[in-house]
Amino acid sequence: MNDRSGARKPVGADLILPVCAALYAVYYVWSVWDFPAEAQLSGIILAGLLLSLVAIYMIRIIRGLSLGRYSLGMGNFFGPQESRKSRGIFFLLILAALVGLPWLGFTLSTFVFLAASFFVLGVRPIGRGIMIAAIGALTGWFFFIFLLGTHFPEGPFERLIGTVL
Amino acid sequence: MEYDLASLSGLFGHAFSMWWIMLPAIVVGLIAGAVPGFAAHNTIIILLPLTLALNVEYALAFMVALYCASHLGGGIPAILVNIPGTGGAAATTLDGYPMTRKGEAVKALSLCFVASVLGGFVSSVVTLFALPALSRVGYYIHSVEMVVVMLFGLALIASIAAKDMLKGLIAGAFGLMLGAMGADHIYATPRGTFGFLELFDGVPLVPALIGLFAISEALVMLESDALVEEGDQPKTAATWRESAREIFSAFSHWWQIIWTSLLGLVIGVLPGAGASIASFVAYQQSQFFSKTPEKFGTGHPQGVIAPESANNGVTTGTLVPLLAIGVPGGSTAAVMMIVLQFHGVPFGPRLFVEEPQLAYGVIAVMAVSYVMMIPFMFPMVRYMSRITVISTVYLAPFIVAFTLVGAFVPRGFLFDMGIAVAFGIIGYVARKTGYHVAAILIGVILGPLIERSFLLAMRISGNDPMVMFSSTIGNILWVMLILTLALPPIMSRRRAKLERLKDKSLTGPDA
Numbered sequence: 001m002n003d004r005s006g007a008r009k010p011v012g013a014d015l016i017l018p019v020c021a022a023l024y025a026v027y028y029v030w031s032v033w034d035f036p037a038e039a040q041l042s043g044i045i046l047a048g049l050l051l052s053l054v055a056i057y058m059i060r061i062i063r064g065l066s067l068g069r070y071s072l073g074m075g076n077f078f079g080p081q082e083s084r085k086s087r088g089i090f091f092l093l094i095l096a097a098l099v100g101l102p103w104l105g106f107t108l109s110t111f112v113f114l115a116a117s118f119f120v121l122g123v124r125p126i127g128r129g130i131m132i133a134a135i136g137a138l139t140g141w142f143f144f145i146f147l148l149g150t151h152f153p154e155g156p157f158e159r160l161i162g163t164v165l
Numbered sequence: 166m167e168y169d170l171a172s173l174s175g176l177f178g179h180a181f182s183m184w185w186i187m188l189p190a191i192v193v194g195l196i197a198g199a200v201p202g203f204a205a206h207n208t209i210i211i212l213l214p215l216t217l218a219l220n221v222e223y224a225l226a227f228m229v230a231l232y233c234a235s236h237l238g239g240g241i242p243a244i245l246v247n248i249p250g251t252g253g254a255a256a257t258t259l260d261g262y263p264m265t266r267k268g269e270a271v272k273a274l275s276l277c278f279v280a281s282v283l284g285g286f287v288s289s290v291v292t293l294f295a296l297p298a299l300s301r302v303g304y305y306i307h308s309v310e311m312v313v314v315m316l317f318g319l320a321l322i323a324s325i326a327a328k329d330m331l332k333g334l335i336a337g338a339f340g341l342m343l344g345a346m347g348a349d350h351i352y353a354t355p356r357g358t359f360g361f362l363e364l365f366d367g368v369p370l371v372p373a374l375i376g377l378f379a380i381s382e383a384l385v386m387l388e389s390d391a392l393v394e395e396g397d398q399p400k401t402a403a404t405w406r407e408s409a410r411e412i413f414s415a416f417s418h419w420w421q422i423i424w425t426s427l428l429g430l431v432i433g434v435l436p437g438a439g440a441s442i443a444s445f446v447a448y449q450q451s452q453f454f455s456k457t458p459e460k461f462g463t464g465h466p467q468g469v470i471a472p473e474s475a476n477n478g479v480t481t482g483t484l485v486p487l488l489a490i491g492v493p494g495g496s497t498a499a500v501m502m503i504v505l506q507f508h509g510v511p512f513g514p515r516l517f518v519e520e521p522q523l524a525y526g527v528i529a530v531m532a533v534s535y536v537m538m539i540p541f542m543f544p545m546v547r548y549m550s551r552i553t554v555i556s557t558v559y560l561a562p563f564i565v566a567f568t569l570v571g572a573f574v575p576r577g578f579l580f581d582m583g584i585a586v587a588f589g590i591i592g593y594v595a596r597k598t599g600y601h602v603a604a605i606l607i608g609v610i611l612g613p614l615i616e617r618s619f620l621l622a623m624r625i626s627g628n629d630p631m632v633m634f635s636s637t638i639g640n641i642l643w644v645m646l647i648l649t650l651a652l653p654p655i656m657s658r659r660r661a662k663l664e665r666l667k668d669k670s671l672t673g674p675d676a
Contacts, residue, residue, distance in 0.1 A: 017591075018658060021335060021338070021595075028357035031356050035349070042616045046338070049341075091384065097569070110570070117563060152574075
């Protein structure tokens with residue numbers, strides 16, 4: 001019995017995208033429901049196409065489950081167990097960088113994000129991570145803002161340099 | 166224009182004399198192409214004050230050289246870190262990145278550079294002679310044909326990029342659905358925007374590209390310590406001799422480079438088709454005609470050459486409708502059009518009558534740009550392949566930090582960085598479960614274009630759906646589309662059946 005379940009292909013994670021796509025298609029049709037027919041047409045055709053494909057895929061999955069070829073496990077979806085925590089925190093740092101960017105500006109937020117990421121991902125000694133983060137952030141500032149004049153969000157660092165220069 | 170030796174040498178001589186403006190443009194273009202979000206049109210927009218201040222010829226030479234170099238640069242991150250610098254390099258990831266993971270980054274980069282430079286050069290020279298004839302292709306492609314061309318491109322991508330065609334089609338259809346987000350083309354009413362004002366113009370493409378490829382790759386990349394398995398990592402940097410050997414041996418694929426670049430040129434002439442479709446069509450055609458089709462997707466040199474030469478063939482193609490009928494073939498051509506209009510340059514037949522030197526000169530500048538890129542290949546092959554030995558704990562944060570902010574550049578909305586993260590999550594799920602991200606991205610790009618052409622065709626025909634089958638070219642394309650979808654499963658079933666029969670005959674009736 002164990003051998004049999006071990007041979008089953010886990011397809012739980014494979015369902016995430018089609019389910020989300022189908023939900024979005026349903027929401028899309030709902031959002032155009034009261035529109036004139038011309039405005040609905042292309043959206044409804046696309047949603048119909050997507051829902052049909054998802055339905056075919058679901059039939060395949062249900063058939064595989066009933067025949068014992070598939071299981072609803074997540075397989076290797078989250079990657080290696082030992083690095084899950086650090087990768088999870090890294091993702092949270094990405095979200096934190098988005099929140100902090102308007103206040104810190106490009107250079108400082110890049111520096112803080114890089115230094116924190118290196119620390120979380122296990123770069124040691126910590127001083128090395130901080131130094132690489134500082135060099136990276138300053139290089140980014142020099143290339144993107146100073147050289148190319150890109151309009152990135154400004155913070156204390158950019159304002160200070162602007163005043164000095 | 167007369168195609169005599171004196172005119173041609175005059176054109177090329179004049180193009181070479183602008184080396185001082187083309188070389189910096191090539192350097193900027195290579196860097197811009199390699200950074201997702203800094204595609205050629207964005208970079209030209211950023212440098213607009215410079216191009217507007219220059220004389221029209223210099224401005225054009227600068228933009229054209231930058232544009233060509235960015236197409237070459239787009240292949241570098243596609244090969245080394247699985248992140249295409251531009252949409253046209255998405256197909257390069259299919260075999261380029263597996264080559265890197267096998268420790269063949271130097272070879273993959275050499276193939277990419279040689280295919281780009283030779284493909285771009287050949288297609289420019291061919292365009293120079295075929296310009297009067299090529300400019301007529303656009304006249305035969307109307308809204309109906311455009312719908313089928315784009316669906317055909319998407320079907321190809323779905324069937325090539327994903328190992329499971331059904332998953333590829335779901336990914337492509339999901340991309341189309343996301344691409345249809347935003348205000349509709351007739352009544353300007355918002356559809357599927359979750360109430361966000363920032364999405365009224367539809368899904369912004371640069372954040373979608375960055376999320377699907379860069380953010381998701383950074384998240385997946387961290388699951389292992391290095392891009393390349395420890396045993397396959399080069400111990401030292403490639404020597405000059407090794408780099409030169411790989412570059413010269415890449416020229417042995419000259420025939421494939423030439424025909425795929427010409428394929429790219431023809432697709433580039435169709436307004437809206439662009440490098441993304443051309444590179445996937447070239448990839449599929451190369452696989453079809455290859456003696457070893459089963460090696461595609463596993464790190465096969467032909468799988469790097471096809472998309473790279475095709476997307477550089479497109480560079481000249483996209484300028485043809487701009488010069489001939491004043492319709493830009495792509496976003497970069499559209500930006501160039503704005504600069505040329507600022508300088509009062511006419512388009513269409515008037516351009517060829519009033520300023521033939523400028524019209525043909527653009528194509529000559531393109532050919533010369535590719536020649537000027539040759540010296541850049543050797544140091545790039547030698548040093549860029551070293552990226553693969555950098556640990557992922559350094560690489561992933563840098564990728565996120567510098568690409569995420571690239572999502573901010575086109576519109577200046579912080580919201581767009583959030584979109585990039587959302588697409589990063591979609592990309593992560595897609596990568597981990599076998600729904601190829603390229604199919605989603607191309608769907609997002611083509612969604613609004615298909616819808617526009619579809620609605621136009623319907624309006625012209627008085628809402629008669631049979632208009633979709635009213636043109637000969639369109640009907641031929643429909644048949645090809647159906648064959649593209651139907652043939653692979655039939656062929657694989659046939660192959661499996663033959664394998665079973667072969668096994669039976671080998672093992673004998675007693676087995």
